[in-house]
Amino acid sequence: MRNIYRVGILIGMLGTLTLTAQNQPEREAWLRDAGFGMFIHWSVDAQLGTVISHSLVGASEDYTRRYFEELPKTFDPQDADPDRWARLAKLAGMKYMVLTAKHHSGFCLWHTETTDFSIEHTPYQRDFVAEYVKACRKYGLAVGLYFSPEDFHYLHQQGELIKRGEKGDRPAAANERYIAFVKAQMKELLAQYGPIDVLFFDGKKNFLIDALKPYCWSLKPDVLITRGEIETPEQHLLGVASDRVWEACMTMGTQWQFKPTNESYKPASQVIQLLAETRAQGGALLLNIGPDGLGELPFEQERNLTELAAWYFINHEAIDGVEPWPVTHEGDIWYTKARDEDVVYAILGGQGEWPRGERREFLLHAVAPTEKTKISVLGQSDKWVEYMPEVDATSRFRKAEKGIEVSVVRAQRIYNNHRWPNPVVIKLEHVRPAFIPPAIRTLPVAADGHLQGELLSLGDEKSVQAGFQYRLKPKGLNDITKHTDWKELPAGEFSKTGAFSLSIPDWSPGRYQIRAFVKHDYISIEGAVEELLIP
Known part of the structure; x- marks a missing residue:
């Protein structure tokens, strides 16, 4: 084991200067516009398909020893392909990625001088963080790193009980060593890979996060810290539109890391609905994937991303660079507004499978027309339905006593069965709020x-x-x-x-x-x- 403590304390002392005490406003504005990212939960215990890291809490000494000593010996994820993950993210409309560089177990996915419990000391050997960063930049995606200040391997080496909810109830000198240790790791991550755009500090607010935030800003003043600094609801949405930037973290199934059996996945249509709701409420959605122990992405997750990519390809206007409308939704219909244009999007959720060539009517209470109003359906010309020359595909509207009545045809052929289970989006130009909401x-x-x-x-x-x-x-x-x-x-x-x-x-x-x-x-x-x- 390398002696990292003296080096870590020195780095910690050098990093006490704070240049900024918070996220820069323009970085938070970037996240609000970006709106969609890929979360990747992956660590050495993906080989077992267990919950990531948490099986160590309350574990026997035998389990703990084998976890730390034996699991790294078989970790050789030759099928891991961050380039493929980044391609899928790009197609699905994601603007950034966040990788678990180190989860609570303490296993590091980069080459580090601070510990031997890292990917360097496995059969895989390569620096995975470096490969991940390269893939992000290749596809123009912002680079994000998840980092857990809590470190079960570190605690075990110090003879401490592995537990959650760390309160720092140890001697001050021991806390300082712990802080120096995590600062040394963050120094490596922020210095070795070029610009890091996003940091996600997991765990409850404690002395470690309190020390890391100003330290990271002193090294990289423009790095955006999400969890640890802004609201990041987990497995649920904020529920209301907010003027403050926020980011919801969501799994496709029930587990963050790969689960080999008995997993229950959300259908792509529900993931799309969650994305629509998040953007209508002014937030960003960080959608998780969990590669298996060999690095392969589960079939269901890849297919969900592919269906999401088709929907985004058609409807990207309603997701990118938008802000909330005064009324976020009417039932399953969610509204977004183009930030710098007089355009509102009605994302029509809850429609089930909509056959191609079928016309449907909607009364939108939250929107009122003006003399300049135009409407259309995203992705289609509103001029032709394939093999159905008798169908008038024109989008129509008329002023209603309370709102606007719209009538649209789903004209685009997307699937060969001529049905589409995902939300159709109506683009409404030059409209106004129908009322001032309570x-x-x-x-x-x-x-x-x-x-x-x-x-x-x-x-x-x-x-x-x-x-x-x-x-x-x-x-x-x-x-x-x-x-x-x-x-x-x-x-x-x-x-x-x-x-x-x-x-x-x-x-x-x-x-x-x-x-x-x-x-x-x-x-x-x-x-x-x-x-x-x-x-």
């Missing part, structure tokens, strides 16, 4: 057992209906595919802004999700989600 906020459940919300604005109404929605949260991983539909509690009538509350109903034990809502005509506007545990 605003609502969900507050944490009160200590006295009341659901709480706050009506922030009535919009252009004199009074509104407001209340609460709830659903039971599935046990285990917060898998969005397992959620039940939202149910409404009785709403009340409000003619002024302010807080309101409702006593908790007589619910059975479980973990519930709660959100406040307010109704404007036919549209329900929801606040962010809070959780409630009933023992």
